[in-house]
Amino acid sequence: VVEEYSAIAQHYKLKETVGSGGFAKVKRAVHLPTGETVAIKIMDKVALGADLPRVKTEIEAMKNLHHQHICRLYQVVETPKKIFMVLEYCSGGELFDYIVQRDRLSESESRVFFRQIVSAVSYMHNLGYAHRDLKPENLLIDDDQKLKLIDFGLCAKPKGGVDGRLHTCCGSPAYAAPELVSGKSYIGSEADLWSMGVLLYALLNGFLPFDDDNIGLLYRKIKAGIYDTPDWLSADSLFLLKRLLQVDPKRRITVEQLRSHPWVVTEVEVPVESNTKYQMSVLDDDVITELSVHEKISRETMKEKVSKWKYDCLTAAYFLLLKKKTNGRPVRLKMTLQTPPVDVAPD
Numbered sequence: 001v002v003e004e005y006s007a008i009a010q011h012y013k014l015k016e017t018v019g020s021g022g023f024a025k026v027k028r029a030v031h032l033p034t035g036e037t038v039a040i041k042i043m044d045k046v047a048l049g050a051d052l053p054r055v056k057t058e059i060e061a062m063k064n065l066h067h068q069h070i071c072r073l074y075q076v077v078e079t080p081k082k083i084f085m086v087l088e089y090c091s092g093g094e095l096f097d098y099i100v101q102r103d104r105l106s107e108s109e110s111r112v113f114f115r116q117i118v119s120a121v122s123y124m125h126n127l128g129y130a131h132r133d134l135k136p137e138n139l140l141i142d143d144d145q146k147l148k149l150i151d152f153g154l155c156a157k158p159k160g161g162v163d164g165r166l167h168t169c170c171g172s173p174a175y176a177a178p179e180l181v182s183g184k185s186y187i188g189s190e191a192d193l194w195s196m197g198v199l200l201y202a203l204l205n206g207f208l209p210f211d212d213d214n215i216g217l218l219y220r221k222i223k224a225g226i227y228d229t230p231d232w233l234s235a236d237s238l239f240l241l242k243r244l245l246q247v248d249p250k251r252r253i254t255v256e257q258l259r260s261h262p263w264v265v266t267e268v269e270v271p272v273e274s275n276t277k278y279q280m281s282v283l284d285d286d287v288i289t290e291l292s293v294h295e296k297i298s299r300e301t302m303k304e305k306v307s308k309w310k311y312d313c314l315t316a317a318y319f320l321l322l323k324k325k326t327n328g329r330p331v332r333l334k335m336t337l338q339t340p341p342v343d344v345a346p347d
């Protein structure tokens with residue numbers, strides 16, 4: 001098995017598998033130079049076949065998405081047979097399981113989570129990206145009980161900006177918007193808002209608004225837009241659900257309006273922040289110092305190398321040292337990043 005993972009064994013110690021599906025699996029791992037825990041998504045290029053472009057889509061999107069509620073990409077390693085994506089590790093698992101374990105969440109707990117989802121989605125939409133597969137399985141809970149959005153394989157950055165029309169019917173049926181299941185061309189951001197309505201309904205109720213084992217009946221229910229309203233739902237929750245689960249995409253609420261919707265601001269009184277807390281343009285001095293001292297390169301040269309954002313071991317070391325600093329842990333590298341020259345057997 002080791003030679004299969006030799007490409008990353010240099011800097012990572014692989015641990016248990018935390019998820020597997022289709023042509024990919026995710027393993028917990030330790031980044032040896034910093035000691036930080038990461039998740040490594042391992043994909044088999046041969047098995048992926050025609051789906052390989054989805055992986056490229058996900059990698060290119062994640063390189064441009066830097067937000068506190070979007071799972072971080074640290075490094076990409078590609079070999080002839082495999083692609084390894086080194087990503088942020090979330091020890092709380094999927095939001096899906098969290099809801100199932102509790103039957104359903106209270107209105108205020110739903111609101112805390114929903115605000116984080118609104119923050120991530122409005123950040124994406126502002127950059128011209130639509131996620132197109134929003135569901136509780138694609139939202140992970142990290143060590144601080146914060147949500148991180150994952151799985152950008154279906155995300156789209158239409159040519160005509162976020163309001164460009166899309167045609168690929170994709171995502172999970174139960175979360176798909178009426179205009180999408182009708183096979184019409186649709187606007188990704190509008191379809192995302194419908195999915196957020198299905199997500200909010202699942203948070204508040206513990207089951208789906210539109211569900212049927214028969215896909216034809218499921219599509220009919222989605223296009224009718226009729227769903228149960230259990231008596232534990234407050235009037236304000238129902239008003240918001242009505243604005244999100246609006247069959248006519250032109251009458252559906254936008255993420256901009258959603259940021260300051262009464263239900264969303266209840267108890268917190270401030271609109272959802274959509275800006276990212278990460279600034280990539282300003283490099284952190286302490287991290288640059290540690291990197292340049294440890295790698296015996298001048299600070300200036302180190303700044304130039306880091307600013308290339310190659311998503312190689314240097315990018316990973318930068319992000320993970322910064323994460324250590326943010327979490328109050330010492331900004332220290334334990335081993336060099338230089339790939340020691342492979343000792344050539346004496347001829």
Ligand SMILES: Cn1cc(Br)cc1C(=O)Nc1[nH]nc2c1CN(C(=O)N[C@H](CN1CCCC1)c1ccccc1)C21CC1
Pocket residue numbers: 018019020021022024025026039040041071087088089090091092093094137138140150151
């Ligand atoms: C389930 N779980 C329990 C614990 Br404790 C930690 C986890 C866990 O999954 N942690 C975790 N941290 N970071 C990640 C993960 C899982 N994970 C994922 O990317 N997980 C997705 C989950 N998708 C949801 C619907 C279909 C697949 C995945 C994608 C391909 C193959 C397997 C899993 C990342 C890498 C981003």
